[in-house]
Amino acid sequence: MAILGYDQHGHIAKPLCRRARHRACGFSNGQYLVGAAHALKIRGTRNLAVSFFGDGAINRGPFGESLNWASAYGLPVLFVCEDNQWSATTRTSDMSAGEGAAARARAYGVQAETVDGMDCEAVYRLAGRLIDEIRSDGRPRLLHALTYRFTGHVSVDPAGYRDPAEVAAARERDPIVIARARFEAQGIEPGRLDALEQAARAEIERAVAAAENAPWPSLETSRQEVQDLASPDWT
Numbered sequence: 001m002a003i004l005g006y007d008q009h010g011h012i013a014k015p016l017c018r019r020a021r022h023r024a025c026g027f028s029n030g031q032y033l034v035g036a037a038h039a040l041k042i043r044g045t046r047n048l049a050v051s052f053f054g055d056g057a058i059n060r061g062p063f064g065e066s067l068n069w070a071s072a073y074g075l076p077v078l079f080v081c082e083d084n085q086w087s088a089t090t091r092t093s094d095m096s097a098g099e100g101a102a103a104r105a106r107a108y109g110v111q112a113e114t115v116d117g118m119d120c121e122a123v124y125r126l127a128g129r130l131i132d133e134i135r136s137d138g139r140p141r142l143l144h145a146l147t148y149r150f151t152g153h154v155s156v157d158p159a160g161y162r163d164p165a166e167v168a169a170a171r172e173r174d175p176i177v178i179a180r181a182r183f184e185a186q187g188i189e190p191g192r193l194d195a196l197e198q199a200a201r202a203e204i205e206r207a208v209a210a211a212e213n214a215p216w217p218s219l220e221t222s223r224q225e226v227q228d229l230a231s232p233d234w235t
């Protein structure tokens with residue numbers, strides 16, 4: 001199965017093979033994932049959909065609608081809230097009622113667990129357990145990862161609206177630094193970790209170069225694979 005179409009930031013929607021997964025701003029595509037999960041259920045597969053979104057998304061209506069649908073119909077979805085405490089330029093807690101993503105999920109009958117999002121191993125283990133649980137009872141789960149946004153919301157945002165001391169304190173708990181220290185403590189050679197890091201950097205650089213060198217899409221493609229509400233002649 002494939003999810004087709006484009007979200008606001010372009011060509012993010014990915015072909016679905018065994019798992020549907022998507023990360024989008026403002027929960028713009030979270031509902032697609034619930035639809036995909038519904039299709040997976042109807043087809044009787046053991047596969048599931050994984051929907052990644054930020055803490056800013058939980059104050060948008062589609063978050064509640066998606067939790068409701070997934071819970072009411074018993075759909076195999078893992079909702080993953082990357083709670084970095086900032087919604088663009090606003091501290092999320094300043095504009096959010098109640099106890100946040102996990103409490104909201106529970107109100108809809110969706111089991112939710114909060115984890116230290118700076119601890120890669122803890123996130124990995126919890127995700128694995130929740131995925132196993134979804135596969136066994138077919139019901140949705142929400143993984144709430146508490147983390148911090150080191151930079152601005154986008155590359156042109158210097159994030160001058162927050163205290164540098166808060167950022168510095170969060171950087172002390174950088175998940176990559178924590179993971180590396182833990183691997184070293186487990187006896188993994190630093191040279192091997194350096195090689196992994198270099199390979200990851202090289203892969204990112206190749207991806208950036210490929211994107212920068214790719215041709216712009218044609219005008220025709222902008223209307224392919226998107227919902228068409230019968231407006232044949234916009235142009």
Ligand SMILES: Cc1ncc(C[n+]2csc(CCOP(=O)(O)OP(=O)(O)O)c2C)c(N)n1
Nearest residue numbers: 025026028054055056057084086087088153
């Ligand atoms: C569908 C949709 N609704 C609303 C917005 C407006 N918007 C832009 S940024 C943002 C908050 C994003 O917060 P978060 O997901 O926590 O991202 P972060 O600031 O942590 O990168 C919102 C609601 C949007 N871009 N798309």
Ligand SMILES: [Mg+2]
Nearest residue numbers: 054055084086
């Ligand atoms: Mg955020």
